[in-house]
Amino acid sequence: MAKTPLYANWTWRLPLPKPFDSVAFSYSTTYWSKYCSTSIKKATLHACALQAILSYMDMDTSLTPSTTSGNAIGTQGEKLIAEYQSRTGEIHVVVFNKKNGKFNVGRYEDISSNPRVYSLKDGSNTGTALFFALMPEALTDDEFQEYYDILGKCKNDGYPDMDKAEQAAYILCDNLYRRIEGADLLTAAGIRLSIPATGNLPQLTPLNLNKGAYSPSSVLFGTFRILTAPSAASGTVISMNKNDFQNYFKFSDRTFTPQEELLIPTLADWYIIPPEVVSICKHAQMTTNGNQPMRNFMLRGSAGTGKTEGAKAIAAGLGLPYMYYTCSANTEIYDFLGQMLPETNPSDTLHGDYPTLEDILMDPPSAYKKLTGIYEESISDSEVYEKLKETMSADAKLQSEQASPGQRFRYVETPLITAIKNGYLIEI
Known part of the structure; x- marks a missing residue:
């Protein structure tokens, strides 16, 4: 017997979504997830979980850019919030609390109606909306993410290789099943759910809806219709510490x-x-x-x-690490790469050691003072950089006049190149 009503016996008898409704077997003894620890290895396609995965792919802009599905998903602190349009046309609004594993759900005939009770039962509310709300949590697992990407590509290409698609579907369904049913043994990988044995889920209340208790603070995909997500224009801000x-x-x-x-x-x-x-x-x-x-x-x-x-x-x-590169009207492509600058011996220059590009970016006035002896509060990094080139050029000329055959140069890369090489964040 399943530990959660999401995997009640009747849910395994539901018809599979297309194109998996034509598979020869709904189970596989060849493919299973890494969390399958039973002596007999087996993975079974689950209609509700698979439908939720495919529906999530329909609005995932990293897989299918510029698509609309009528569904939406977002977050509010430790909560995952979703709106899922069922096959009957109802909008199922789901709020999942990751801390305690509890759901609050409401069924809406349209965006103006009041929520009705959502009860897991054969023939009506199958739990697909609940699986749909769990997708961001499911995708935190490396294996699930890997085969989600594989199935997503198969789907977008029109399923040219059904064997590959079926393999991904078996592993995804088994991964989710094992992580939910065996959550207590899997520690961090487990997805713990608290659903009453009756299948009757706590209802969203109009009072809390009006208070904005379920409003997503961040929208991952889609557009919410029942719940209003705050926007920058409304002046609403996130309360994250x-x-x-x-x-x-x-x-x-x-x-x-x-x-x-x-x-x-x-x-x-x-x-x-x-x-x-x-x-x-x-x-x-x-x-x-x-x-x-x-x-x-x-x-x-x-x-x-x-x-x-x-x-x-x-x-x-x-x-x-954060870096930035400021452009101007005269910025050319080669300016993003770097420059060859004369290499000098600090002891031979008029200004001693030069400020680095990092010094210039992080504190332009101090870098300027190092070059000129003057602390200019309003100086920009581009002005300091120009002063650095001017100073180094003058020092190089002085050295050449003092007989320095075989002048050497060094390549100075821009913050863009530094950021790309080292995996930093750069603002251009």
């Missing part, structure tokens, strides 16, 4: 040097984290193990709207 946000969306366990650690921003006390920053961090983290990890983001807005502070906040959330 700044200390919790720092490094919260790290997507690797790499160790940085002390010098690199200094480049990772720390959010100021006055800074309020916009929902767009959280959304970008979430997308960067969630797509890391996919075929098309999201790494380039455009921030648009007039001066003073917070683009630079937002970029620093994204670096803080991802736990990455």
Whole structure:
């Protein structure tokens, strides 16, 4: 007997979604997930779980850009929030609390109606909406992400290789089944659910809906119709604690040097984290193990709207060193690469050791003072860089006049090249 009503006996008899409704066998003794620890290895396709996976793919912009499905999914702190349109036309709104494994669900005939009770039972509410809401949590597992990408490509290509698609489907269904049913034994990999044995799930209440208790603070995919997601225009801000946000969306366990650690921003006390920053961090983290990890983001807005502070906040959330490169009307492609500068012996120059590009980027006034002896508060990094080139050119000329045959040069790379080579975040 299943531990959760999501896998009640009747759910295994439901018809599989197309094109898997024509498979020879709904089970496989050839393919199974890494969490299958039973003596007899077997994986079985589960109609509701598989339908939820395919529906999620329909709105996943990393797989199918610019598609609309009528579904939506987002987050609110530790909650996953979803709107799923069932085959009967109802909109099922699901709120899943990852901390306690509980669901709150409501069924809507349309966007203006009041929520009705959602009860897991054969012939009506099959639990597909609940699986759909669990997808972001399911995708935190490496194996699930790997075969999700494989099945997604098969789906987008029109299923040219059904054997490959079936293999991915078997492993995905088994992965989710084992992680839910065996959650207590799998520790971090497990997905713990708390669903009453009756299948009657706690209902969304109009009072909490009106109070905004279920409003997603970050939208991952789709457009919400029942629940209103806050926007920058409305002035609504996310309440995520700044200390919790720092490094919260790290997507690797790499160790940085002390010098690199200094480049990772720390959010100021006055800074309020916009929902767009959280959304970008979430997308960067969630797509890391996919075929098309999201790494380039455009921030648009007039001066003073917070683009630079937002970029620093994204670096803080991802736990990455932050660098920036300022362009001008005269910036050429080769300016992004680097320059050959004369190599001098600091003891032979008029100015001693030169400021590094990092010095110039992080503290232009101090770098300018190092070159000129004058501390200019309003000096820009580009002006300091021009002064550096002028100073080094003058020193090189002086050295050549003092007989220095065989002048040597060194290549100085730009912050863009440094960031790409080392995996930093850079704002251009």
